[in-house]
Amino acid sequence: MTDMATLSLSEQSLREILVDLAKEAQLRRFEVAPNPAVGAAVISGGQVIARGFHEFWGGPHAEVEALRNAAATGIPASAWDALVVTLEPCSTTGKTPPCTDAILASGIRRVIVGSLDPDPRHRGAGLRQLQEAGLEVEFVPRASEIDRVAPHFLRWVDIDRIRRPRPWTIAKWAQTRTGQLSPPPNVGEGRWISGPESLKEVHVLRGRVDAIVTGVTTVLYDNPRFTVRPPGNPAKPPLRVILDSYLRTPTDGRLLEAPGEGEGAGALHVLCQAGANAARHVALERAGVKVTGLRSSEEDHVALRDVQEWLWTQGVRRVLLEAGPQLLTRYLEAGFVDQIRVYTGPVSGGEGPSMAPWFGKLRMAERLDREVGGDAVLESFVLGAS
Numbered sequence: 481m482t483d484m485a486t487l488s489l490s491e492q493s494l495r496e497i498l499v500d501l502a503k504e505a506q507l508r509r510f511e512v513a514p515n516p517a518v519g520a521a522v523i524s525g526g527q528v529i530a531r532g533f534h535e536f537w538g539g540p541h542a543e544v545e546a547l548r549n550a551a552a553t554g555i556p557a558s559a560w561d562a563l564v565v566t567l568e569p570c571s572t573t574g575k576t577p578p579c580t581d582a583i584l585a586s587g588i589r590r591v592i593v594g595s596l597d598p599d600p601r602h603r604g605a606g607l608r609q610l611q612e613a614g615l616e617v618e619f620v621p622r623a624s625e626i627d628r629v630a631p632h633f634l635r636w637v638d639i640d641r642i643r644r645p646r647p648w649t650i651a652k653w654a655q656t657r658t659g660q661l662s663p664p665p666n667v668g669e670g671r672w673i674s675g676p677e678s679l680k681e682v683h684v685l686r687g688r689v690d691a692i693v694t695g696v697t698t699v700l701y702d703n704p705r706f707t708v709r710p711p712g713n714p715a716k717p718p719l720r721v722i723l724d725s726y727l728r729t730p731t732d733g734r735l736l737e738a739p740g741e742g743e744g745a746g747a748l749h750v751l752c753q754a755g756a757n758a759a760r761h762v763a764l765e766r767a768g769v770k771v772t773g774l775r776s777s778e779e780d781h782v783a784l785r786d787v788q789e790w791l792w793t794q795g796v797r798r799v800l801l802e803a804g805p806q807l808l809t810r811y812l813e814a815g816f817v818d819q820i821r822v823y824t825g826p827v828s829g830g831e832g833p834s835m836a837p838w839f840g841k842l843r844m845a846e847r848l849d850r851e852v853g854g855d856a857v858l859e860s861f862v863l864g865a866s
């Protein structure tokens with residue numbers, strides 16, 4: 481057991497620090513998922529001198545942020561007593577290098593954690609590595625348990641999901657007050673439901689996923705580009721994936737245009753049924769599209785299970801589904817949606833089927849309702865549908 485006196489902090493104070501960190505980390509749950517929400521603090525002279533959080537998926541982890549913020553205080557690292565972190569630090573390379581490397585490089589001698597990594601492949605590994613390097617490691621029980629702070633992460637590292645992996649899928653759509661995804665013809669050029677502030681958020685989200693998935697009908701109706709523009713990060717744009725069973729994607733659409741100045745456009749993939757029209761296949765590939773044949777579903781569309789597996793083999797871990805009601809419904813029915821973000825614009829009525837019945841059927845968790853511009857935004861994790 482660590483000698484608390486040298487830290488000038490009681491176990492009770494450490495618990496309070498962990499509880500506060502966990503509460504604040506949780507506010508970023510929809511930004512970081514499927515990663516866990518994590519917070520960290522550096523303690524010096526019995527005081528928290530710096531804190532850090534995992535702010536968004538793909539971004540620096542909380543430990544790295546806290547150490548960076550501590551360095552910025554000007555208090556020398558030799559005077560740092562401990563790093564407090566809500567979850568055991570990672571010891572493997574993911575989107576970012578292992579946090580254990582950053583902790584060891586900082587010279588800090590003590591690490592206090594509030595929860596062990598629930599992933600059976602990594603549990604205890606980070607703490608062992610730090611202990612073997614001679615650091616003092618301490619666990620404060622019941623301070624920031626993962627099932628309270630980041631239950632979505634437990635679903636991500638569930639043994640069945642590890643055995644049969646599929647990307648974390650965020651379904652995003654804009655709807656009218658009555659749930660239609662296309663506005664009445666006289667509104668928003670028959671296309672736009674949500675306002676410019678919402679669109680900015682969508683660009684940020686696009687910059688933080690590995691792939692955008694849509695259905696061919698959306699391509700045919702909207703002629704979209706699925707680019708990333710600031711305030712989104714266009715540096716590593718997501719793959720653009722069209723589910724198009726019969727290769728109806730046009731070769732002269734805006735998807736094939738080069739991105740504009742400051743924009744990012746990921747590689748364009750069309751997933752069709754194996755053996756779909758050979759001439760169309762050649763024409764699309766000549767136009768720069770990568771075409772992949774997959775098995776067909778009972779309904780004669782590309783099979784979504786195969787789509788999910790294909791995405792995983794491409795290294796895709798976080799997907800944004802930006803589709804119309806048909807494909808959205810299939811994804812929801814299949815249980816492949818992990819998270820939703822729904823923008824409801826200030827207009828009623830519209831064209832096409834309404835998504836409204838889904839709000840009675842979806843089992844949502846940790847739901848958040850907020851506003852942006854003139855739109856209402858609903859964010860939630862999805863546990864399934866009844």
Ligand SMILES: NC(=O)c1ccc[n+]([C@@H]2O[C@H](COP(=O)([O-])OP(=O)(O)OC[C@H]3O[C@@H](n4cnc5c(N)ncnc54)[C@H](OP(=O)(O)O)[C@@H]3O)[C@@H](O)[C@H]2O)c1
Pocket residue numbers: 652653654655660661662671673694695696697698699701702723724725726728777780781782783784802803804805806807808810832
């Ligand atoms: N408000 C919004 O957020 C939003 C977003 C996107 C689109 N939209 C609107 O939605 C409308 C289009 O709606 P939609 O529902 O027809 O488009 P969609 O869902 O994007 O595309 C449907 C098409 O996807 C293809 N598909 C491939 N695999 C599938 C599978 N396993 N299950 C189901 N479909 C599969 C099917 O064509 P094949 O069988 O030929 O492959 C199907 O016709 C447009 O008016 C567009 O403006 C709105």
